[in-house]
Amino acid sequence: xxxxxxxxxxxxxxxxxxxxxxxxxxxxxxxxxxxxxxxxxxxxxxxxxxxxxxxxxxxxxxxxxxxxxxxxxxxxxxxxxxxxxxxxxxxxxxxxxxxxxxxxxxxxxxxxxxxxxxxxxxxxxxxxxxxxxxxxxxxxxxxxxxxxxxxxxxxxxxxxxxxxxxxxxxxxxxxxxxxxxxxxxxxxxxxxxxxxxxxxxxxxxxxxxxxxxxxxxxxxxxxxxxxxxxxxxxxxxxxxxxxxxxxxxxxxxxxxxxxxxxxxxxxxxxxxxxxxxxxxxxxxxxxxxxxxxxxxxxxxxxxxxxxxxxxxxxxxxxxxxxxxxxxxxxxxxxxxxxxxxxxxxxxxxxxxxxxxxxxxxxxxxxxxxxxxxxxxxxxxxxxxxxxxxxxxxxxxxxxxxxx
Ligand SMILES: Cc1ncc(COP(=O)(O)O)c(C=O)c1O
Numbered sequence: 184x185x186x187x188x189x190x191x192x193x194x195x196x197x198x199x200x201x202x203x204x205x206x207x208x209x210x211x212x213x214x215x216x217x218x219x220x221x222x223x224x225x226x227x228x229x230x231x232x233x234x235x236x237x238x239x240x241x242x243x244x245x246x247x248x249x250x251x252x253x254x255x256x257x258x259x260x261x262x263x264x265x266x267x268x269x270x271x272x273x274x275x276x277x278x279x280x281x282x283x284x285x286x287x288x289x290x291x292x293x294x295x296x297x298x299x300x301x302x303x304x305x306x307x308x309x310x311x312x313x314x315x316x317x318x319x320x321x322x323x324x325x326x327x328x329x330x331x332x333x334x335x336x337x338x339x340x341x342x343x344x345x346x347x348x349x350x351x352x353x354x355x356x357x358x359x360x361x362x363x364x365x366x367x368x369x370x371x372x373x374x375x376x377x378x379x380x381x382x383x384x385x386x387x388x389x390x391x392x393x394x395x396x397x398x399x400x401x402x403x404x405x406x407x408x409x410x411x412x413x414x415x416x417x418x419x420x421x422x423x424x425x426x427x428x429x430x431x432x433x434x435x436x437x438x439x440x441x442x443x444x445x446x447x448x449x450x451x452x453x454x455x456x457x458x459x460x461x462x463x464x465x466x467x468x469x470x471x472x473x474x475x476x477x478x479x480x481x482x483x484x485x486x487x488x489x490x491x492x493x494x495x496x497x498x499x500x501x502x503x504x505x506x507x508x509x510x511x512x513x514x515x516x517x518x519x520x521x522x523x524x525x526x527x528x529x530x531x532x533x534x535x536x537x538x539x540x541x542x543x544x545x546x547x548x549x550x551x552x553x554x555x556x557x558x559x560x561x562x563x564x565x566x567x568x569x570x571x572x573x574x575x576x577x578x579x580x581x582x583x584x585x586x
Pocket of ligand 1: 229293294319362367395397398424425426427432435436437
């Protein structure tokens with residue numbers, strides 16, 4: 184409101200985050216309360232399995248970090264990230280076919296910050312952005328800040344709708360956000376042919392491809408190569424990586440890698456945002472990577488996640504009522520459960536919590552507000568027997584809600 188006593192006085196700004204793709208506050212409250220209740224089985228929040236955190240090794244890495252160079256660990260660093268950690272990131276990507284120099288890598292506070300930086304750099308107010316639908320809701324939130332026109336490209340665990348992608352480019356999208364592997368929330372993994380086809384289309388329309396590979400290593404039937412490894416369209420493909428899913432999200436370390444110009448601009452923006460990624464986290468992570476093999480750690484994790492994926496799929500087959508559908512995830516931490524048209528997922532959540540299971544209404548994962556009714560179930564941090572109990576409870580809730 185402006186001051187009525189002063190003509191043409193500027194309005195005092197009101198805070199407004201501009202974030203659209205989020206759960207309503209009431210749902211967040213329900214989720215928080217239920218998550219704190221041990222009797223409720225939580226199939227919400229795609230958390231890595233906490234018993235897989237290499238706590239003893241990380242403790243040693245922390246001690247080593249503080250012993251070797253305490254001043255370095257506690258001092259400010261450079262916005263692009265520590266040299267030691269960037270060298271590890273370069274090697275990890277090289278093993279996946281991506282060749283970049285350290286100056287083509289920016290260490291970020293998780294892949295989430297990389298998404299935010301790229302949204303700011305590449306999307307102007309009202310631009311068209313091509314996104315899979317459904318897709319990772321917090322990526323949509325990063326783009327929300329520019330009030331873009333989302334052009335939806337249907338995605339299921341079985342694949343991506345390439346004609347819809349072509350239409351999105353034809354309608355003016357010059358940025359595509361993609362979770363090719365371990366897609367959140369469906370668990371899909373695009374085939375090599377689909378990746379080639381995406382690159383063909385992006386190349387033809389000179390569009391940026393933001394390849395969010397946070398789950399790239401969490402795949403159950405063999406990993407597919409990330410898009411930058413194809414060696415094509417390299418001036419427009421940005422790779423996003425993360426240590427959250429494969430090691431520990433509490434470190435809050437991820438990265439982006441791509442053409443030098445975008446890495447440089449992202450570095451400037453990051454400096455304006457938070458100066459640098461926490462030195463201590465970077466040093467501890469680099470010390471852990473000096474002493475341990477991340478590949479070997481991932482190999483230990485995969486059978487656990489695969490068994491949980493198998494458990495959730497088996498339980499769904501046993502417990503879901505008619506009209507409810509899902510596809511087997513091939514990677515990632517979650518499965519999308521589609522509900523009959525007209526079902527209110529928030530009503531299902533309330534009923535599910537009464538039955539003792541927490542699930543996530545999937546509305547925020549759909550770019551268009553005309554979301555299909557669906558739930559996201561995350562199995563990653565729940566032992567198989569608890570998964571069976573949780574899905575049985577969800578089955579009861581759905582039988583009651585659907586009648
Ligand atoms: C697809 C996807 N990308 C990025 C992120 C963010 O990860 P980070 O912890 O690295 O910020 C997530 C987290 O759930 C995710 O699911």
